[in-house]
Amino acid sequence: MVSRRAPVSAPFVELRNVTFGYGERVVLRDLSLTVPRGKVTAIMGASGGGKTTVLRLIGGQQRAQAGQVLVDGQDVGRLDHAGLYALRRRMGMLFQFGALFTDMSVFDNVAFPLREHTDLPEALVRDIVLMKLDAVGLRGARALMPSQISGGMARRVALARAIALDPELVMYDEPFAGLDPIALGTAAQLIRRLGEAMGLTSIIVSHDLDETFRLADHMVILGPGNVAAQGTPEEVRASTDPLVHQFVRALPVGPVPFHYPAPELAEDFGGAP
Numbered sequence: 001m002v003s004r005r006a007p008v009s010a011p012f013v014e015l016r017n018v019t020f021g022y023g024e025r026v027v028l029r030d031l032s033l034t035v036p037r038g039k040v041t042a043i044m045g046a047s048g049g050g051k052t053t054v055l056r057l058i059g060g061q062q063r064a065q066a067g068q069v070l071v072d073g074q075d076v077g078r079l080d081h082a083g084l085y086a087l088r089r090r091m092g093m094l095f096q097f098g099a100l101f102t103d104m105s106v107f108d109n110v111a112f113p114l115r116e117h118t119d120l121p122e123a124l125v126r127d128i129v130l131m132k133l134d135a136v137g138l139r140g141a142r143a144l145m146p147s148q149i150s151g152g153m154a155r156r157v158a159l160a161r162a163i164a165l166d167p168e169l170v171m172y173d174e175p176f177a178g179l180d181p182i183a184l185g186t187a188a189q190l191i192r193r194l195g196e197a198m199g200l201t202s203i204i205v206s207h208d209l210d211e212t213f214r215l216a217d218h219m220v221i222l223g224p225g226n227v228a229a230q231g232t233p234e235e236v237r238a239s240t241d242p243l244v245h246q247f248v249r250a251l252p253v254g255p256v257p258f259h260y261p262a263p264e265l266a267e268d269f270g271g272a273p
């Protein structure tokens with residue numbers, strides 16, 4: 001049988017000359033980036049630059065208007081429903097705060113994808129759930145409801161749920177948002193440890209400069225519509241691109257635009273509403 005998978009040396013995810021817009025508003029223009037296999041890649045950049053959109057393109061929730069989005073050699077934009085479903089089973093996604101089902105226990109939250117997507121007997125589901133909860137340090141919290149755990153714990157439960165089906169790729173959107181420094185350090189360590197133990201390819205979208213620079217093997221900095229820099233954290237830090245310079249030093253003044261695109265002031269204030 002011919003394998004459709006890409007060779008192990010190839011990037012796990014690759015965007016080639018991707019253009020994407022919501023209606024008239026072009027968000028990504030001729031964007032190319034790579035996500036190395038088995039590594040932690042961070043996507044950073046100014047707010048509204050299209051980071052979450054990149055994750056949606058990789059997950060197949062959106063389709064590029066031009067260019068290719070390749071995941072393990074498969075062109076996501078050309079997959080039919082069944083192909084996309086099969087590919088998504090190989091991905092774990094933790095989107096903004098990884099909301100848990102509030103009417104289900106911690107155990108049932110993690111069991112959910114296993115019950116939904118497999119015919120595994122309940123005894124095996126139980127073992128897998130406990131193993132995943134153990135991996136995030138919460139085996140003892142299995143009977144609690146989401147309202148009874150802290151925000152940091154909820155994030156870890158969401159992570160256990162995202163890895164329940166043993167994905168090859170895990171995408172994290174803002175995994176550190178709203179966490180105190182200790183919970184944040186724990187979350188970062190978990191992402192790295194689990195990634196290494198499971199041979200995962202991880203993609204993180206984060207605004208936390210320090211933690212993300214410490215954690216990532218590979219970084220992609222998005223400028224307006226395109227990649228301003230990509231490489232190791234050291235390479236990105238050394239970039240002379242003014243936008244990257246402003247970004248990695250968190251400077252308030254520089255080429256990163258403050259304003260969402262708008263008509264000229266005179267036009268807005270002088271004319272009709």
Ligand SMILES: Nc1ncnc2c1ncn2[C@@H]1O[C@H](COP(=O)(O)OP(=O)(O)OP(=O)(O)O)[C@@H](O)[C@H]1O
Nearest residue numbers: 022023025027045046047048049050051052053054
């Ligand atoms: N569903 C949508 N419909 C229309 N416009 C959208 C939609 N989702 C996002 N946008 C716009 O696309 C642009 C990119 O959004 P996206 O969420 O990808 O950016 P981001 O870099 O993740 O931002 P942030 O860091 O603030 O979360 C923004 O200008 C946003 O207003």
